[in-house]
Amino acid sequence: MGETVVAFRKPVAGAAGQLQAIRAESSDAAIVTTELNAFFRTKQVLRSVDLEVAKGQITALIGPSGCGKTTFLRTLNKMSHTVPGFRQTGSVRVLGQDIRTVADVETFRRSVGMLFQRPNPFPMSILDNVTLALRLAGVKKVQRREIAEERLTQVGLWQDVKDRLDKSPFQLSGGQQQRLCLARALAVEPSILLLDEPASALDPKSTRLLEDLFVGLSGRMTLVLVTHNLSQAKRIAARTAFMEAGEVVEYAATEALFSDPQDPRTAIYVQEHSN
Amino acid sequence: MNARAIRSKAAWSMAALALAVVMFAVIDILALVAGKGAAALNGSIFTTMTTGIAGGLQNAIYGTFALVGLGIVLSVPIGVLAGVYGALFAPDPVAKFFRFVAEVMAGVPSIVIGYFGYTMLVVAWGFGFSLLAGGISLAILMLPYIVRATESTIRQLPHGYMEGARALGITPADAFRTILWKPALPGVLTGVLLAISIGLGETAPLLYTAGWSNFDPNWQLTKNPIGYLTYVVWTYLNEPYSAAHRLAYAAALLLTALVLLLHVAAKGLQRSTPAQ
Numbered sequence: 001m002g003e004t005v006v007a008f009r010k011p012v013a014g015a016a017g018q019l020q021a022i023r024a025e026s027s028d029a030a031i032v033t034t035e036l037n038a039f040f041r042t043k044q045v046l047r048s049v050d051l052e053v054a055k056g057q058i059t060a061l062i063g064p065s066g067c068g069k070t071t072f073l074r075t076l077n078k079m080s081h082t083v084p085g086f087r088q089t090g091s092v093r094v095l096g097q098d099i100r101t102v103a104d105v106e107t108f109r110r111s112v113g114m115l116f117q118r119p120n121p122f123p124m125s126i127l128d129n130v131t132l133a134l135r136l137a138g139v140k141k142v143q144r145r146e147i148a149e150e151r152l153t154q155v156g157l158w159q160d161v162k163d164r165l166d167k168s169p170f171q172l173s174g175g176q177q178q179r180l181c182l183a184r185a186l187a188v189e190p191s192i193l194l195l196d197e198p199a200s201a202l203d204p205k206s207t208r209l210l211e212d213l214f215v216g217l218s219g220r221m222t223l224v225l226v227t228h229n230l231s232q233a234k235r236i237a238a239r240t241a242f243m244e245a246g247e248v249v250e251y252a253a254t255e256a257l258f259s260d261p262q263d264p265r266t267a268i269y270v271q272e273h274s275n
Numbered sequence: 276m277n278a279r280a281i282r283s284k285a286a287w288s289m290a291a292l293a294l295a296v297v298m299f300a301v302i303d304i305l306a307l308v309a310g311k312g313a314a315a316l317n318g319s320i321f322t323t324m325t326t327g328i329a330g331g332l333q334n335a336i337y338g339t340f341a342l343v344g345l346g347i348v349l350s351v352p353i354g355v356l357a358g359v360y361g362a363l364f365a366p367d368p369v370a371k372f373f374r375f376v377a378e379v380m381a382g383v384p385s386i387v388i389g390y391f392g393y394t395m396l397v398v399a400w401g402f403g404f405s406l407l408a409g410g411i412s413l414a415i416l417m418l419p420y421i422v423r424a425t426e427s428t429i430r431q432l433p434h435g436y437m438e439g440a441r442a443l444g445i446t447p448a449d450a451f452r453t454i455l456w457k458p459a460l461p462g463v464l465t466g467v468l469l470a471i472s473i474g475l476g477e478t479a480p481l482l483y484t485a486g487w488s489n490f491d492p493n494w495q496l497t498k499n500p501i502g503y504l505t506y507v508v509w510t511y512l513n514e515p516y517s518a519a520h521r522l523a524y525a526a527a528l529l530l531t532a533l534v535l536l537l538h539v540a541a542k543g544l545q546r547s548t549p550a551q
């Protein structure tokens with residue numbers, strides 16, 4: 001039934017985004033939410049969110065702070081569900097599975113990685129940061145080391161850290177720490193990456209570096225990017241959803257959303273927050 | 276100066292005065308204990324047992340270590356497990372109830388614990404005045420401090436650790452085992468040191484459970500009374516003999532020095548807590 005849902009809530013007329021949205025058919029969708037409501041105790045935080053996230057693309061979520069972006073993102077990997085008082089109605093299908101039917105949430109979360117607003121390396125060596133989850137999954141030491149090198153190379157960190165793999169990650173710069181966290185997430189080979197304002201604490205250069213990595217990952221991986229930085233969405237997201245007060249107001253191809261917003265609320269937000 | 280500035284000045288002066296009074300009292304007590312204690316301290320205090328109201332404190336020193344040691348052995352594993360459970364695994368209402376129980380336990384007057392120890396352990400369970408009865412009573416006294424220290428330390432760790440672990444599909448138990456315990460350790464140890472210093476300084480729970488003995492601990496768990504330093508301070512000051520007073524002040528100085536040492540160690544631990 002999620003299969004027939006069109007990818008935006010309010011049909012918008014004549015937008016280039018509409019074609020795109022319709023083209024994002026369910027078989028290409030990594031994530032489909034249908035009539036998703038979310039509550040913290042009695043407070044409703046997400047309101048009837050219908051959203052399809054296409055496979056192998058970067059999809060951006062923008063909107064004023066407090067509108068529910070983080071809650072939405074954390075609902076996708078069932079992190080919201082660990083908060084006492086959280087309640088979900090409606091359905092969320094991730095990689096074809098309704099998240100309510102997920103029996104083994106740990107295995108599920110390994111296929112849906114996450115980067116947080118502030119880099120959060122673990123208080124252990126740089127190498128252990130990347131390999132911990134692998135060790136707990138029973139991967140042999142030699143192999144863990146190989147994967148670590150591969151991932152650290154992939155995020156452009158290997159040259160910087162190869163001589164201090166056994167050192168604390170807290171000496172690294174913020175940008176390096178965030179890329180370490182990316183390597184850590186990639187080590188368990190997720191199919192989806194959830195990114196919650198991953199560059200908001202970083203300088204412009206580190207931000208660009210991270211964006212390039214995200215672009216490189218898309219294709220093989222589905223990325224959902226929450227950002228308050230509209231030009232970031234413009235630079236790297238194929239599609240963008242604008243949220244306000246727990247609702248998805250408009251969801252379209254990024255180009256279309258910014259150049260030709262259909263909802264006046266989107267238009268105002270985009271205008272006020274450009275550059 | 277306007278009225279507000281005057282009121283503010285007055286309040287600050289009052290606070291400073293109060294602080295001065297407290298400081299004066301503390302320094303006065305410390306000076307008294309240090310002066311009289313140092314005069315009474317000599318090598319034989321550590322090497323001889325108490326005879327009547329005189330002699331040494333060896334039996335009381337060993338007894339104190341035995342009692343506090345047993346208290347720690349019993350309270351640390353239970354307290355740390357309860358704290359970890361409360362912080363990481365307990366459903367919200369259960370965790371709240373836990374904290375409430377710990378608060379109440381910490382607020383129970385120690386004489387009540389002594390009375391409980393007497394009726395329950397000494398009499399009903401037939402332990403008699405003994406190392407076991409005293410050690411369990413001390414453990415009950417120390418437990419809430421260890422639970423609270425453990426729980427609040429874990430709760431105050433950066434949320435990013437647990438969140439990061441969750442997002443990687445690491446179970447909370449594995450997250451604790453592999454990530455959280457290390458940064459939590461200094462805080463937990465600080466709580467343990469605090470609990471030890473509280474256990475060292477308590478008399479009430481031991482009066483009715485450990486009894487008193489002029490002899491070194493014989494390592495029997497039950498039925499054998501055992502000596503401890505606070506008993507000497509508590510009872511010998513009331514004796515009309517200067518030899519008894521000397522012993523009491525020596526014991527007080529030893530206890531004060533130990534507690535001070537523990538607090539310095541705890542401060543050191545807190546400072547060594549890694550940033551982040």
Ligand SMILES: Nc1ncnc2c1ncn2[C@@H]1O[C@H](COP(=O)(O)OP(=O)(O)O)[C@@H](O)[C@H]1O
Pocket residue numbers: 040043045063064065066067068069070071072083
């Ligand atoms: N753990 C929580 N408990 C209660 N309310 C929460 C919790 N997390 C978020 N909220 C509320 O949900 C709303 C959306 O928050 P959030 O998803 O963080 O928004 P955004 O990421 O867009 O800034 C806010 O009103 C916030 O106060």
Ligand SMILES: [Mg+2]
Pocket residue numbers: 069070071
């Ligand atoms: Mg947010």
